Amino acid sequence: MKDICNQAAKREKIGPYVRYGLVFFAFVLIYGCSGKQNDKITFQWKDNKATGVFIPKHITGNLRPDSLNLIEVSLVTGEKPVAILGNYNAENNAVLFQPLIPFTRGLHYDIRLKGEQIARFEIPPADPADAPDLSAIFPSQDTLPENLLKIYLHFSRPMREGQSGKYVVLVKNNTDTIRGAFLDLQPELWNENRTALTLWLDPGRIKRDLKPNQTLGAPLQKNAAYQITISPEWQDETGGKLLKGYTKNFVTSERDSLSPKPSDWKITPPKAGTNQPFKVDFQDPLDYSLLTETLTILSENGVRIPGKWQIGPKEKTAAFTPTQPWNPGKFKLKIQPKLEDLAGNNLNRLFDRDISRKMSAPDPPKNSFEIFFAVSE
Numbered sequence: 001m002k003d004i005c006n007q008a009a010k011r012e013k014i015g016p017y018v019r020y021g022l023v024f025f026a027f028v029l030i031y032g033c034s035g036k037q038n039d040k041i042t043f044q045w046k047d048n049k050a051t052g053v054f055i056p057k058h059i060t061g062n063l064r065p066d067s068l069n070l071i072e073v074s075l076v077t078g079e080k081p082v083a084i085l086g087n088y089n090a091e092n093n094a095v096l097f098q099p100l101i102p103f104t105r106g107l108h109y110d111i112r113l114k115g116e117q118i119a120r121f122e123i124p125p126a127d128p129a130d131a132p133d134l135s136a137i138f139p140s141q142d143t144l145p146e147n148l149l150k151i152y153l154h155f156s157r158p159m160r161e162g163q164s165g166k167y168v169v170l171v172k173n174n175t176d177t178i179r180g181a182f183l184d185l186q187p188e189l190w191n192e193n194r195t196a197l198t199l200w201l202d203p204g205r206i207k208r209d210l211k212p213n214q215t216l217g218a219p220l221q222k223n224a225a226y227q228i229t230i231s232p233e234w235q236d237e238t239g240g241k242l243l244k245g246y247t248k249n250f251v252t253s254e255r256d257s258l259s260p261k262p263s264d265w266k267i268t269p270p271k272a273g274t275n276q277p278f279k280v281d282f283q284d285p286l287d288y289s290l291l292t293e294t295l296t297i298l299s300e301n302g303v304r305i306p307g308k309w310q311i312g313p314k315e316k317t318a319a320f321t322p323t324q325p326w327n328p329g330k331f332k333l334k335i336q337p338k339l340e341d342l343a344g345n346n347l348n349r350l351f352d353r354d355i356s357r358k359m360s361a362p363d364p365p366k367n368s369f370e371i372f373f374a375v376s377e
Helices: 002-010 064-069 213-218 288-294
Strands: 023-030 039-046 048-055 071-075 086-091 092-100 108-115 117-122 134-137 144-146 150-155 168-172 196-200 225-230 246-253 266-268 278-281 295-299 307-311 317-322 331-335 369-373
Touching: 039 092, 064 071, 071 092, 092 288, 150 288, 266 331, 278 331, 288 295, 288 307, 295 317
Parallel strands: 144 246
Antiparallel strands: 023 039, 023 117, 039 048, 048 092, 071 108, 086 092, 108 117, 134 150, 150 196, 168 225, 225 246, 266 278, 278 317, 295 331, 307 317, 331 369
8 A cells, every 4th residue: 555655646647537528526535645645536427427437547556457357446335335346447547447337426436456445536416406306296186095006206307216115205194104005116117218107005905805905904094194205315317316305295085996987078079170179078087197198089990190198187187189180070089998097997997896795797898998079160
């Protein structure tokens, strides 16, 4: 260690490396040297992520290219440091370490040589102006059935995975934390770009004939007040923390034990020659995510009409605006049977039923449901 420090004192300072037009500096303390010595290191950046760190020879000494395996970068944790997997390469007067997964903003990392800690650096925190935001929580209404099945969280930026168990909490009456309310799924149910997360309330505790329900009870109870809280410590994929913490308050009503019935829906047809929206009123709130993928407008000949769906307030309505003006004629709204209400009851079957009660035989399942309408002048 002493030899390394002596070599460092003799060398000239290495200028910053520039990658992707962006340079950040970190000050590294050389452990074991007499006095304090600050050496600048730089990070390699891509898409606002720290994808590499340049370790100057002031720190590592004159290591041969075939001895780079003597260096180790590890994450500083409360317990034993965790070695980071990646590639080490000699570049000019530095060693470039590129982790397999980009560094995390705000965290500290050690540099070790032959197992001995020689330096520590921190990845610069994200700019608060770039903080991610929780843009929506669904269902959006504030009265929900006691057998609610799913909750959707929508974010403004791609978020870090595997964090919901730590940062999402369900509380009853502002006092009692409901343990095990959400199904612990790994990997979590994110959309492709990790901006929308699906949280399932534990189905085993919702279905009345299953042991988890009989042992632990349902996650939600009728006629109670609940809060879902999201911690501001949740980070996006670049390490930026949420803009603030969030709380959704709601009360619970009785169980929803009926499937949605398209035959009860109310529609408002548009006028021909206009881009007026086709409107449908479901009478009851439905699953937001499934609404965005189960509704299609077709011509009388079965040709899909291009356009855009807009889900209305409290997920009780939807409106379809066509890309081109409506032609006069007959059309149909086609609904996939997987569309569900808030309790997971789809168009063909109930998610949960009381097996102690006799029920009439259900109708044969359908591949789709259709509502016909006409567009006139």
